[in-house]
Amino acid sequence: xxxxxxxxxxxxxxxxxxxxxxxxxxxxxxxxxxxxxxxxxxxxxxxxxxxxxxxxxxxxxxxxxxxxxxxxxxxxxxxxxxxxxxxxxxxxxxxxxxxxxxxxxxxxxxxxxxxxxxxxxxxxxxxxxxxxxxxxxxxxxxxxxxxxxxxxxxxxxxxxxxxxxxxxxxxxxxxxxxxxxxxxxxxxxxxxxxxxxxxxxxxxxxxxxx
Amino acid sequence: xxxxxxxxxxxxxxxxxxxxxxxxxxxxxxxxxxxxxxxxxxxxxxxxxxxxxxxxxxxxxxxxxxxxxxxxxxxxxxxxxxxxxxxxxxxxxxxxxxxxxxxxxxxxxxxxxxxxxxxxxxxxxxxxxxxxxxxxxxxxxxxxxxxxxxxxxxxxxxxxxxxxxxxxxxxxxxxxxxxxxxxxxxxxxxxxxxxxxxxxxxxxxxxxxxxxxxxxxxxxxxxxxxxxxxxxxxxxxxxxxxxxxxxxxxxxxxxxxxxxxxxxxxxxxxxxxxxxxxxxxxxxxxxxxxxxxxxxxxxxxxxxxxx
Numbered sequence: 001x002x003x004x005x006x007x008x009x010x011x012x013x014x015x016x017x018x019x020x021x022x023x024x025x026x027x028x029x030x031x032x033x034x035x036x037x038x039x040x041x042x043x044x045x046x047x048x049x050x051x052x053x054x055x056x057x058x059x060x061x062x063x064x065x066x067x068x069x070x071x072x073x074x075x076x077x078x079x080x081x082x083x084x085x086x087x088x089x090x091x092x093x094x095x096x097x098x099x100x101x102x103x104x105x106x107x108x109x110x111x112x113x114x115x116x117x118x119x120x121x122x123x124x125x126x127x128x129x130x131x132x133x134x135x136x137x138x139x140x141x142x143x144x145x146x147x148x149x150x151x152x153x154x155x156x157x158x159x160x161x162x163x164x165x166x167x168x169x170x171x172x173x174x175x176x177x178x179x180x181x182x183x184x185x186x187x188x189x190x191x192x193x194x195x196x197x198x199x200x201x202x203x204x205x206x207x208x209x210x
Numbered sequence: 211x212x213x214x215x216x217x218x219x220x221x222x223x224x225x226x227x228x229x230x231x232x233x234x235x236x237x238x239x240x241x242x243x244x245x246x247x248x249x250x251x252x253x254x255x256x257x258x259x260x261x262x263x264x265x266x267x268x269x270x271x272x273x274x275x276x277x278x279x280x281x282x283x284x285x286x287x288x289x290x291x292x293x294x295x296x297x298x299x300x301x302x303x304x305x306x307x308x309x310x311x312x313x314x315x316x317x318x319x320x321x322x323x324x325x326x327x328x329x330x331x332x333x334x335x336x337x338x339x340x341x342x343x344x345x346x347x348x349x350x351x352x353x354x355x356x357x358x359x360x361x362x363x364x365x366x367x368x369x370x371x372x373x374x375x376x377x378x379x380x381x382x383x384x385x386x387x388x389x390x391x392x393x394x395x396x397x398x399x400x401x402x403x404x405x406x407x408x409x410x411x412x413x414x415x416x417x418x419x420x421x422x423x424x425x426x427x428x429x430x431x432x433x434x435x436x437x438x439x440x441x442x443x444x445x446x447x448x449x450x451x452x453x454x455x456x457x458x459x460x461x462x463x464x465x466x467x468x469x470x471x472x473x474x475x476x477x478x479x480x481x482x483x484x485x486x487x488x489x490x491x492x493x494x495x496x497x498x499x500x501x502x503x504x505x506x507x508x509x510x511x512x513x514x515x516x517x
Contacts, residue, residue: 150516150517154516157488157491157492157495158478158480158488158491158492159306159308159478159488159491159492159496160308160311160475161475162469162472162473162474162475162476162477163465163469163470163475164465164470165464165465166463166464166465167460167463167464167465167479167480167481167487167488168463168464168481170463171462171463171464172463172464177475182473182474182475190313190474192313192358192359192360192361193313193315193358193359193360193473194315194358194359194360195314195315195316195339195356195357195358195360196315196316196317196320197316197317197319197320197323197333197335198316198355198357199333199338199354199355200332200333200334
């Protein structure tokens, strides 16, 4: 469930003739930096310790919102395959400027990769690894891992990606972030931040750095 | 520092104060004594007679903790729990920071401020984040007064806090043994024994020690009630304080507050005696370095860059 991370609904009026569905609202997902931990929890078995490590913020299978209200007042969602079963995959689609018919405004800045180096044109409700094998969205980290080995290795050893909870798994559990909590899959560069907590005029005279 | 005092085992506070005075100039003496003379007026007899932390037995310690809780209730209007967290056998803490990842957002410094019940007006924190020019590792050329957005192109960011040295110069200069090295590596301070002479502050090459100029002022609802005798309990005026790797958390097996607050994941903490720990992996697989290695302080805080 990614809804807690939705920071903007880029409304997209579609002239596409998909009968019976009117205006589509495009759901843009952004990583949040204030609350890195939320959402679904997946237990990863780490070894003999009584407590485990869980990974948070794992992507779920995405959907696209329509402008149709459901009886309980939420917008109806449709699966990616709704449209994509009737479309051939387009390998040449790589970036924002290639998208004319749909998904306009999607910011993609990721090493000039083709959309289909990650998405699976056989089944758009899944992703695909370099060897062509499909993986479900919740296993996105495996996708990242195949091209970013050093970061993935560091991640597995706790020196990339951060953690919360217990250093000692004998006494409590630990939580970690999925890669996509900090890196938007499409524009993965870590954003620049505004520093908090500016230093006070050195009341105490403790600081040699003025 | 006075060798005899160190070896005499049970040292009385009064003789030590005399001893200290003898070694200081008159002005320095007056300064060093200021907090003490102030204490005299509002200090309870119990407090004055409280023995040095390491000489208290379990029962006496419990009495002290209850008294301190009671004083906090009286002075700040909050219920707090003060525990005496003990070091664990087989644990030696190590901390490492990835300078390729840190972006200088200062959330660690802010988290420290709140976690450790620092005086709000002072904006105090045990962590200073330095903006450094790429290519230089000279601490004294860093600046703490930078603003966003970060990271800047030709800069990197270096948070500095107590390095929990294995050969701590601050401990060596303390005239009353109010600061010492614990078996798990933490350099601790007994706030009720410290005389506020600030020798340790001057001796620390990392500018990691802070002096409490005033009794901390914190709104009751902002006080972190989970406290420890040697770490984040509300400190009296006129004593030294410093980072303890959040021993009130880490001795319970939890991660330090600054690590959890880091949005970039730049910090790695753990038990260096555990060969399977993350910190050990970093020490063995990254090219780590320590600050001012030439001084021989043997920090247990490490820095590294990704290749």
